[in-house]
Amino acid sequence: MNARVTDYDVLRVFCAPNGGYGNELGVVRDGSVLPERDARQEFAAKLGFSETVFVDDPERGVIDIYTPTLRLPFAGHPCVGTAWLLDVPELVTAAGVVGARLDGEFSWIEARPEWAPPRTLRQYPTAAEVDALPVPPQGEWVYAWAWEDEAAGRVRARAFPGRDDGIDEDEATGAAALLLTDRLGRALNIRQGKGSQLLTAPQPEGWVEVGGRVVLERRPER
Template sequence: MTDYDVLRVFCAANGGYGNELGVVRDGSVLPDRAERQALAAKLGFSETVFVDDPERGVVDIYTPTLRLPFAGHPCVGTAWLLDVPELVTPAGVVGARQDGEFTWIEARAEWAPPRTLRRYATAAEVDDLPVPPKGEWVYAWAWEDEPAGRVRARGFPGRDDGIDEDEATGAAALLLTAELGRALNITQGTGSQLLTAPQPGGWVEIGGRVVLER
């Protein structure tokens, strides 16, 4: 079996929750894309990262069914694990930094895969949502405290890969931040926390806590 680490990314303040991520630190053991896709499907995480150059931060990201040019929680988790100043993804170079308990990355909204950002009137409505029909990636959100920038969100990938709800989704948070043009403190899923902040020139920072699960 290929060696891999399991992280939880975008954890709550107590270290709980967060979205699981698989990271194969030595991507050379599976150089073929088909083999990587097969392992990502077998592991079943929302994303699995293969590190092709740990010093330069070159990474390759897969869901159980497809390869992604960029994804938020894999980049945050891998930046924390490798402790590098940047990651090189097919979409572009992702800046990274550590700030106390938070790991931050800097990326562009146009790198994120398409998401349907669906606003609801209250956080309670978001809490009560059933899983929507397959076919579109839905990021359901509502203000918990608009002046403070606090958001309640849930992510539904809409794919047939066994993942009905994504616990924490950096790419969707990136898109929402770009659309609203302000810093956000997002509670997603059962209790994950994502922080975001717009930057000059169309960049957005996304930050969160990372825990090594095993």
């Protein structure tokens, strides 16, 4: 494996107002150091983040997304984080072109619900019940949620990927938030995981915006 591949940024995406929490993301800015899918998959598994992004064209925003075990045509927190890092108006994913914008402290993407991988959206009566959930058995990707304040659109959520890759719970998942927003048809303020915050809003013609704060955890050593 090319030694240059150690050059990758680590971001935290969908951070809390104080900059804490968020879901870690690895971004290899020069995807040409690992052009083959098998090598990218191996590297994503080595890093162990819920997702790793390889940037194939930083000016056009062409990206390739991997979990530790599979390639994803689209994923939410990788797109939000990479759009912030590259400061581009759009990202080109295998699923389609994702709109992107920065608005103050928030990085936003606009995507289509049908691009998101399948998730089971499971509602619970109270946020306390979501807090108390154990990690479910593997095999089903579950987004557990409950209203904290329905009138205000505030949601408590936890995400369980159900995969055998060492990630029992995702701290923040934009694709699942996108699906929930599409189902409910309203803007949401989601508190997920230990303290991450995701904001969403339905858009015309079936699009959905997902946004959050992004923090640069570390840059590559030079």
